[in-house]
Amino acid sequence: MEGFSAALAIAIVLAAFALFVVVKTAVVVPQQNAYVVERLGKFYSVLDAGFHLLVPFMDAIRYRHTLKEQALDIPEQICITRDNVQVGVDGVLYLKVLDPQRASYGINDYYYAISQLAQTTLRSEIGKIELDRTFEERSNINGAVVSELDKATGPWGIKVLRYEIKNITPPRDVLAAMEKQMRAEREKRAVILTSEGERDAAINTAEGKKQQVIKESEAERQRQINEAEGQAQAILAIARATGEGLREVASAIRSEGGVEAVQLRVAEQYVEQFGNLARTTNTVILPATLSDVGSMIAAATNVLRSATPPVRSTTVAARPPPPPSPGRPPAGP
Structure with missing residues (x-):
């Protein structure tokens, strides 16, 4: 029994020694790791990931490094x-x-x-x-x-x-100063933006007024041009109508009895206007003599006769002039 006990103790010691040797010699290096091995105190090698065997009592792992970031x-x-x-x-x-x-x-x-x-x-x-x-x-x-x-x-x-x-x-005091500076800077930018907005608004308003004045002036100029053209056309139409009327009057005067009709018309208008002298004002202007009426009619008749060409006629006999009416001078020289 004593021999068996001694043999069992020796076996246990040998098994423990073998296990110790295996642990010391077999090494498994994980992925993304590296082990630095020294042999007898001197650098021997670097073990990468995987299974490795070391020499017992000679090799030793001194450093373990991870290769990860x-x-x-x-x-x-x-x-x-x-x-x-x-x-x-x-x-x-x-x-x-x-x-x-x-x-x-x-x-x-x-x-x-x-x-x-x-x-x-x-x-x-x-x-x-x-x-x-x-x-x-x-x-x-x-x-x-x-x-x-x-x-x-x-x-x-x-x-x-x-x-x-x-x-x-x-520091806190510097932070406070920075906050004040930042607030002042923002207020400054706000004021600048406000002033720029007001400036742009004033410019836009002035530009609008300028365009309005320009448009109004152009409209006024066009209105004046249109009115002037209308007045010119009206004057031209009146002139044309007046000329046409004068031509008709001249033609009527040249016809038979036209001079006598003019004399009668002038005399009627003279008498009519002479009768209206004292109706509107207190001042009355009278001719120096009553014979002025006859002289005026005679002068108008002479003008018409000088401007009217003589009418040639072989069939109409000359009429004697009518006797002058009382208070009316005879026509003609």
């Missing part, structure tokens, strides 16, 4: 801008391990080193610009930080992909 939080820090304003800035950094060997032996802790380098680079970039431009130049600041970090992390086997600023926090 990693996000490193950069804590908030106080930065001083170009115009001496303190702002709190934090961000997030994205990096990736490209060379596990250099990442293991190039630096002790690349997370800490990259975080510190990102903070110092960020302070340097913020100090180059003024506070008002920090929000506008965010993309430029991110690019500058990535460029500087990429230069430093190249020998470490780390690739810095991008950097993003999360928050820029100015």
Whole structure:
């Protein structure tokens, strides 16, 4: 029994040892991971994803790296801008391990080193610009930080992909001043827009009045032209009618008995107008002698006879002139 117990203990020890050796020698590397193996304290190889066997008591896994893209939080820090304003800035950094060997032996802790380098680079970039431009130049600041970090992390086997600023926090008094400035700027723009609207409205109103005056003047000019043309046509029609009437009168005078009819008509109008002298006013103008009537008729008759061509007739005998009426001078010279 004692021998059996000793043999069982030895078997158990051997089984435990074998299990220990298997655990130490058989390694399964997950996908997107890399293990750095040292043999007798010296770098031996980098194990990629898959199953691997190590030499017991000689090979050892010293470093385990993930090959995935990693996000490193950069804590908030106080930065001083170009115009001496303190702002709190934090961000997030994205990096990736490209060379596990250099990442293991190039630096002790690349997370800490990259975080510190990102903070110092960020302070340097913020100090180059003024506070008002920090929000506008965010993309430029991110690019500058990535460029500087990429230069430093190249020998470490780390690739810095991008950097993003999360928050820029100015002091409260600066925030209040910025709010006042923003409010004043908006009020200024509102006043400018209002004045521009009023100016455009005044210009449009003046332009409308100008067009109205122009249209009214053109309408007035056209009206005057139309009236002038109408008056000209009326005058021309009256002149034509007057000429036609005068021609008819002249033709009637040239006919037989026309001169006597003119004499009778002139005498009737003279007597009629002489009778109306004292009806409208208190002033009466009388001729010097009553013989003026006869002389006027005789003068008119002489004018008509001189303007009227003689009528040639061989069949009509000349009539003796009628005897003059009482108070009327004889016609003719």
